[in-house]
Structure formats: C-alpha cells, structure tokens
Amino acid sequence: MTRRVEGAVPPRVHYRLTALGRSLEVPLAALRERAEEHVAEIDAAAGRVD
DSSP states (O other), X not given: OEEEEEOOSSOEEEEEOOHHHHTXXXXXXXXXXXXXXXXXXXXXXHHHHO
C-alpha cells in the first residue's frame, strides 16, 4: 500500500494498493465466494461456540 499525506486542514491522506496488494484480489474473491456459499454452515458453527 502506498500512502500520501497532504498538508491541508483537515489533513488528507490518500492510500493506494501496490501491485503486491492488488495481487490478493483473486484469492480474496475466491475466499469470499466460498464463505458466501457456506454461510449457513458457518453461522451454525458459530452458534455452537457462542
């Protein structure tokens, strides 16, 4: 991630993903898709722990 700060009032900070951060897009999308497919099972398991 890159970070740029502007010396304004109020201060402004801009963030941008680097190529390394952007490379997580595909694996994270796959993880999200899997979680959405199994949300009922995940919720049930969480209920057993609570």
